[in-house]
Structures are given as C-alpha cells and as structure tokens.
Amino acid sequence: MTPLGPVLAFDTAAAHCAAALLWDTEIRVSRIEPMARGQAERLMPLLEEVLAETGIGWADLTALGVGIGPGNFTGIRISVAAARGLGLGLAVPVVGVSTLEALALGAEGPALVSLDARRGNAYLQGFGADGTALAPPVMAPVETAALPGTGPAPLCLGDLAPELATRSGGTVVPPRHPLPEAIARIAARRARPDLPPPAPLYLRPADAAPAKPAPALLTP
Template sequence: MTKLPLTLGFDTSGAYCAAALLRGTEVIASANEDMARGQAERIMPLIEEVLTAGGATWQDLSAIGVGIGPGNFTGIRISVAAARGLGLALRIPIVGVSHFEALALGYDAPVVCTVAAPRAKLYAQTMNDGTAAKAVLCDLDSLSLPDPTLKAAGLGSHAEQIADLTGGPVVAPQYSVEEAIARQAMLRMHDIDLQPPAPMYLRPADAAPSRHAAPVILAETQQ
C-alpha cells in the first residue's frame, strides 16, 4: 500500500495561532486559537499538540505549508522563521502560502479576495480571472476591479462590499486558513521551482524611526 503524504500547515499572520495536519487529503488533527499576542511562544507547542493528536512526529512529515501574509508583521515573521528552520532541520519541502491563496482554494471562478488591514484599508487580490493580478493595499474606492462581465465573487473580510461593486455573489472560504495552507502545500510540494517562503508585506512597518543619531562608522586605522 502506498504511504499517504503527511502535510502540516500553520499560520500566525492574524490574531491567532493555527495549525492543521493532513494525511493525504484527510484532516486528521487541527487547532485554531484566538490570541492578539504570544504567538511566538505558542506556535511550536501548538504544532506539537496537533502532531500528537494526529499520531505523528516531526520525522513523519512529508511537507510543511506556512502562511506568509499579508497581515500582522510580527506574526508573519514568526511563522516564516519557524518554517525556514524546520525546513533546514527536516529536509522536506516548505511551501509559502498567501492568505489570498488560502481563501481562494477550491474556487475556479473569479474571486476578489480581501483581508482587513489597519486604518480602514484592505489587502486585496483577484484570483482565477486569467490574469496575473497583483496583491495590493488599498481602500474600496481605489481598488482596481476585474472585468465587470466576469461578475467576480467577493471573498474574505470585505466580501459583501466587493460583491456590490462587481455584481457577483458573496462566497465563503471552503477551508479554514490552516487547512487551506496544508492543502496548498500538499499540492505544491513537488514543484521543481519551489522557493523558500518569504513574508508578503504590502505596507511599510508601523515602527517609528529612531530618534537617536545614526552610529558613526569609524575608518580603519592603519598600523
């Protein structure tokens, strides 16, 4: 009997810690915990709990999927750094999955995927419309919409507003974010062009510039 691949997906790009474990296409364990902070301390224990619930160990994994955003800067860095470390240690494929790819999984028709962003803005990307739509940070008034004849569906945080603009339906994600990330990893783990996961940042960091003077670089003195 062919051994089914065991795929882990996890994400901390929002106010949560989430992980799911698939054997083949079946979810055998998952967890999603709401939390505004503390993901750095919680994500690895959460993953280990999911592995234990699924009767698996790290060495059993065939591939890992990780959420790359857009979303919370710190949360994205936590997950991506963890995934890169695991890839080096386990020597298995690590697949970066955007929140848009997770939302759109299972839909073949055009959908405008949206994720809430700070300051009443949104992250958005049109999927499945036959073009290479770029992910953007915008507001509803400045969002570039697909061809009106496509009647693209609204999906995600601003689904109803998008549907009003496109004339399409409002649809819900077919999978939880953690399950969708694991499924994307399962589908893409054998991609020969697979690149290491990298954060998807669509806005500048909120950190204020330092008020201290820049360090002085001293020229090397000759002996």
C-alpha cells in the same frame, strides 16, 4: 500524482495561531486559536499537540506549509522563521502560501478576495475560475480601489466581501476551507525538493523607520 505523507501547515499572520495536518487527501487535525498576541510562545506547543493527536512524529512529515501573509508583520515573521528552521532541521520542503490564495482555494468561479488592512485599506487579489492569480496582490483604499479584473459578478470572499460584492455586482461566499487546511492542501500540491525558502508577503510599508547609523566620531 502520488499523495504525499503527512503535511503540517500553520499560520500566525493574523490574530490567531492556526495549524492543520493533512495526510494523503484527508485533514486529520485542524485548529484555529484566536489570540491578539502570544503566537510566538504558543506556536510550537500547538504544533506538538497537532502531531500528538495524529500519533506521528516530526520525522514522519514530508512537507510543511506556512502562511506568508499579507497581515501582521510580527505574526508573519514568527511563522515564516519557524517554518524555515523546521524545514532545515527536518530536511523537508517548505511551501509558502498567501492568505489570499488560501481563501480562494476551491471557489467555484472567478473570485475577488479581500483582507482588512486597517486604516481604511484592503489587501486585494483576483483569481480565475481555475484558482490562478490574475495579478499580484495589492493594498489599496477600500472605497476607491480599482478592483482586480475577474469578469462580471465575481465570487467575493474575505473580510470585505459585502462591500466588494456591492461594487462589483458579485456574490458573497464563504471560503471553502478553513485557513490552515487550505494552506496544507496547497502545500501538498506544490511541495518539491528544490523549493526556495518561503518569504514573507509584506504589502504595507513598515511602521517603524530603520535605525539611522551613528554619526562618525572625529578623532584629532
């Protein structure tokens, strides 16, 4: 497979603003800036800085990668909307990558990946030794969740790796790649012209109920 030109990846699905630029097989720039809020204002300047640091422009990009969650509703919307707009404007493919899959990239064996979903819950997904997802991701209570079938003694990664390793007999290991770098590498593998636009991966129901329609006005 011929390596793509520059691939820009970014993520705001958690309490950070993160970006990386992959060129051929090398990560040229990688940034993760912790922040609880303000991602909408920081994302585009951060991307401009990443491009400037490598000396390339928007028109040089051949693909985009974006984190689609699971995670913070607002954060996911920020990055996915930006990726869709940039993809249209630059006429390049946009690859949506889940945080769980990105964390599992490069794991040397069956992996059980977790993210803290708050309120005693976790986002969970199991991956085979080849990195293939064994089932769709789920949100479930940390203490009672049915663990995805990864076989005996999986590699446990992510926020709740110690708890899951205790329950599964697995081993705690760190992700092989920082999050934005993993998103960029997966995007480079999957980019093709006919990809549909990326869609957010929401596993938690929205906290806010949709607005009710106004009652009809009766006229005599």
